[in-house]
Amino acid sequence: MLDKVLFYFFAAVAVGSAVLMVTRRNVVHGAIFLITALLATAGIFLQLRAEFLFIVQIILYVGGIMVLFVFVIMLVNLDVALQQIQFARQKWVALLVALALAGQVGLMFWSSGKMPGQGLPMLTAAAAEHLPPNSEEVAKSLFSSYLLPFEIASVLLLVAMIGAVVMAKRRT
């Protein structure tokens, strides 16, 4: 019961603040709602007993990326940004992408022959002490079964980082 209440609470907060994030004209308010959406998602992770994912979501997205976002927003002149028309150019592209995504999800439900939420594997909650240690399991799977994707992602990030440094250097 409590689980369900919490889930619907977090889900409602996540969806609601996501909608508010794109509709607010004030960029800083948008950033605040994005933070709320990310936090609510982290809450859902925690409910799924994915503690490690929960804290990584908070440290990386909320504590890292969003701080940088807000930092950049503060350097931008907001009054100028408010005058500009938002959502102008990519309206049709965005609609197309959204429709494609909806079609994909719908196709998945149609091909499995089930309605959303029906027949999903509903596991009964295990006691916390019987769960495998979360961060250890993540580390093990990252460094054994998923080593190659992990390394590819690392190289990709490294390339992006070096690229950023090179671009920053050129100006001076």
Added chain:
Amino acid sequence: MNAVVQATIEFLKLYWVPLLCGVAVVAILPLVAGYIVLVERKLMADMQARLGPMRVGPHGLLQPIADAVKLLIKEDIIPDNADKMVFWLAPVLSVGAALLSLAGLAIGPAFQIAQDINIGILFVVGISAMGIFGIVLGGWASNSHYSIMGALRSSAQLISYETAAGMALVSALLFTGTLNIKSIVEMQSKEGIWFVMLAPVAFFTYLVASIAETNRAPFDLPEAESELVAGYMTEFSGFRWSLYFLAEYTNMIVVAGVATTLFLGGWLRPFAHVSWLNFLDFLPTLILLAIAAYCVVRTPKQPTRVQQLFMLAVAGLCFVVGLVLLAPVILPMIKPSLASAVQPFYAGIHGGFWFILKVSLYIYFFMWLRFTIPRYRFDQLMRLGWHFLIPLSIINVLLVGIALIAGSYFGLHGWGLLLVTTPAAVIALLAALLILSAEKQRDAGHDPNAATDFYAG
């Protein structure tokens, strides 16, 4: 009927006990923060050959309460052009994050609000890092140039120093192989050595980075009063301002708690497994009895009757706490059969004492630095972070890792690990010297004091 009672008790245990503990901590913390401020003012006065607050209560002992009352009844001013909602939200966010992160810390083996979470130390560090939004949003919402400069400085500073602090934590975590706070302290108890001895360079890095993260002098650029009035807090007054203040001091307790848990053995007594040092168990009682005796001696010198009574009350409190601390040590000596029954009390009470003592010493060191070292300039601060601390901490992680592999190859444990970690620390120090001399050579080309781009790092 019995089953219902059982279920009720289970429910209460699961949800209400942590909640009550949380409420107790939140209720006590403002008082603790107030007294930390008093200690800080007294210490500053002592170092500057003054007396500090003396009027309210004997030796100013009631000053924090007077300050709190003053802050609560002050007028609450919100600037006209401020973004009201964000202005309202920001201090709450700051103090909420700081208080929430306290939940993860273990004061004794049994006293931890969020018990035994697998991600332990990450929870504390991650949640406390969220407090930055309070500062940044508060600075932005004030709609004032000083505030926004302070907020910008603060976010740049936090991002820079978080990397170094995180790397320092990683070096220590390599020894434990777990993030669980309780297991980290138990590991130090098992090895019989604190990690500060095994990873001194990491401790140093964390110390410096934690000062920067809590915006304390010499790194208090976000609120540098000589340049920015009060930085991000400029437009805040009364209760909102005191929330920021509470957040700052709570953050100090949090970083001190993390350092204590990870490097200074948490709730363990110094050299917990050396039996001829067992007399250290009497130290807490002796300290408290000495304070009580001092208060009694000083009582006749107090000018008014109220102050004399207050002094006696402090003495009585110290006396009682001292006796409580003494009981679990002395009882097994009189009646050995009680030893196992008393053990949990001993671990809990004495563990709490040592933990709080270590945290206080760490905070004392912060204050000491504040009154000794002049403030950094912002570009110096950025350079110290990016050019010195981050390379040093990354090198240190590598060296500690190599030392650990060598240690397991030779089958070393406990104090034996010093054989491999000391050379690693020495190499890390040499690397630090190398980095510094390279910096100097780079600076030799151009004037180091020339004005530079503040936010370029």
